Amino acid sequence: MKSIVENQKKEKAIEAGLAFRQAYNYSKGYKTALWGLTFLLAIVQFLAVLVDKNQIYGAYLEVFVVSILALYILLSSFGKARMRYWKDIGCKIQELHDFYTLDVGNKPSKFALLPSLIQSLYKKRLRKNNEDILSFSTWWSTNLEEIDFPRARLICVYSTFSWELELRKKYQFFLITIISIGILIPIAISIVMNFTARDIIIFGLVPIVPFISLVLEELLENIECIKTANSIRTDSCHVWDNVLDNRLNVEDINSKTIELMSRWQIYRLMTLPIFEWLYKLTQQKMNNEMLVNTDSLIEEVKELDNSI
Numbered sequence: 336m337k338s339i340v341e342n343q344k345k346e347k348a349i350e351a352g353l354a355f356r357q358a359y360n361y362s363k364g365y366k367t368a369l370w371g372l373t374f375l376l377a378i379v380q381f382l383a384v385l386v387d388k389n390q391i392y393g394a395y396l397e398v399f400v401v402s403i404l405a406l407y408i409l410l411s412s413f414g415k416a417r418m419r420y421w422k423d424i425g426c427k428i429q430e431l432h433d434f435y436t437l438d439v440g441n442k443p444s445k446f447a448l449l450p451s452l453i454q455s456l457y458k459k460r461l462r463k464n465n466e467d468i469l470s471f472s473t474w475w476s477t478n479l480e481e482i483d484f485p486r487a488r489l490i491c492v493y494s495t496f497s498w499e500l501e502l503r504k505k506y507q508f509f510l511i512t513i514i515s516i517g518i519l520i521p522i523a524i525s526i527v528m529n530f531t532a533r534d535i536i537i538f539g540l541v542p543i544v545p546f547i548s549l550v551l552e553e554l555l556e557n558i559e560c561i562k563t564a565n566s567i568r569t570d571s572c573h574v575w576d577n578v579l580d581n582r583l584n585v586e587d588i589n590s591k592t593i594e595l596m597s598r599w600q601i602y603r604l605m606t607l608p609i610f611e612w613l614y615k616l617t618q619q620k621m622n623n624e625m626l627v628n629t630d631s632l633i634e635e636v637k638e639l640d641n642s643i
Contacts, residue, residue, distance in 0.1 A: 337484040339436060339491060344472045348435035351428055352471035354453045357460035358425035362418050362608045369414040373546045376407045380542030381521055407545065418608070426603045428453060436475075437488050439596040476629045482636045485588040486578060490632045492596055493575055496568040503561045505617050506609050510554040517547050553607060560606050567598050575632075579639060 342348055427448050434442050460467060479487040521543055574591045577583050583591070609617075 337438060338480060339475050339484070339487055340477050340480050342436045342438070343474050345435065348432060349468055349471045350453065350457045351432040351435060352474075353460040353464070353467050354456035355425045355428035355432060356464070356467060357456040358421050358428060359608055360460070360611065362421035362425060363611050365414050365418040365421065366608055367610065369411060369418065370546075370549065372407055372410060372414075373549050377517075377543040377546040381524075383542075422606075422608055423604065424452070426600070428456070429603065430600050433596065433600070437491060437596070439488070439492075439593055440600060476633070478630050478633045482633055482640075483585075485585050485592065486636050487633075489571075489575065489578065489588055489592050490629060490636075492592055492599070493568075493571045493632070494629055496564065496571050496595075496599065500561065500564040500568050502609065502614070502617055503557060503564055503606075506613065507554070507557050507561060509613060510550055510557060513550050514547060514554065517543055517550065556605075556607055560602070563602050563605070567595060567602060571595050579635060581639065 427443055430440050431443055431448065431453075434440050475491055479490065482490075518540070521540060574583070574588075574595070578588060
């Protein structure tokens with residue numbers, strides 16, 4: 336009999352789990368560097384404006400500004416490409432993890448996903464994050480053993496969709512907050528420095544345009560992610576309701592679960608990585624709020640079986 340609880344403990348599943356986390360970690364690293372460099376450019380340009388407006392002598396300030404700008408131009412495209420590359424690698428390995436634990440999708444060929452790359456990522460993650468082994472081997476509730484595999488798997492994907500949607504909504508709030516603060520602070524400083532309306536626009540807002548543009552682009556992409564994630568979650572809710580109403584047989588549950596996960600794997604490819612510190616902070620908050628109580632869903636299934 337298939338078992339998600341046993342599948343997640345297998346060495347190949349744990350190896351894939353640590354490997355995709357390491358790939359995502361590389362992607363988040365490039366994203367952090369790109370955001371940091373863009374933010375530094377905005378700060379330096381704004382400081383240069385303040386120095387110039389107040390006729391303060393800043394040795395080599397112009398050189399510093401130009402150097403940061405040149406570095407930003409050179410590395411922005413490269414940084415985005417590498418961020419996307421490692422995110423896509425992470426998605427492929429996560430599909431492999433889904434295959435091992437949930438028995439969905441197809442196992443990628445060795446040409447599409449080199450075993451040596453998975454091994455390398457796994458070993459690098461293991462050196463600094465040994466606790467991930469316990470995390471992945473106990474990811475899903477052991478109470479899933481008490482119900483059949485098709486409905487246990489549906490519970491896993493249903494909770495995954497709910498989790499991701501809530502995470503994206505919180506990330507949306509974070510991005511809106513960053514944009515708001517990024518615009519208001521320069522305006523406030525400009526007003527304090529007695530800038531005219533024209534100066535506020537030219538000297539207060541223009542220096543921060545690259546950073547605001549970067550965050551705004553992320554915000555718009557995240558809105559699309561939320562729409563897609565919400566659509567998949569809504570469909571999974573309908574499937575779950577039909578299960579509780581005993582309208583679906585085993586074949587129906589399996590086919591619908593696989594269809595939902597296929598859509599989810601495509602969705603993953605369009606998403607952008609979320610900063611690790613924000614993910615962990617949000618994860619802890621959602622754990623405390625019991626966003627999706629897997630055990631309660633299992634109990635609903637058991638009650639259904641007992642009523643038949």
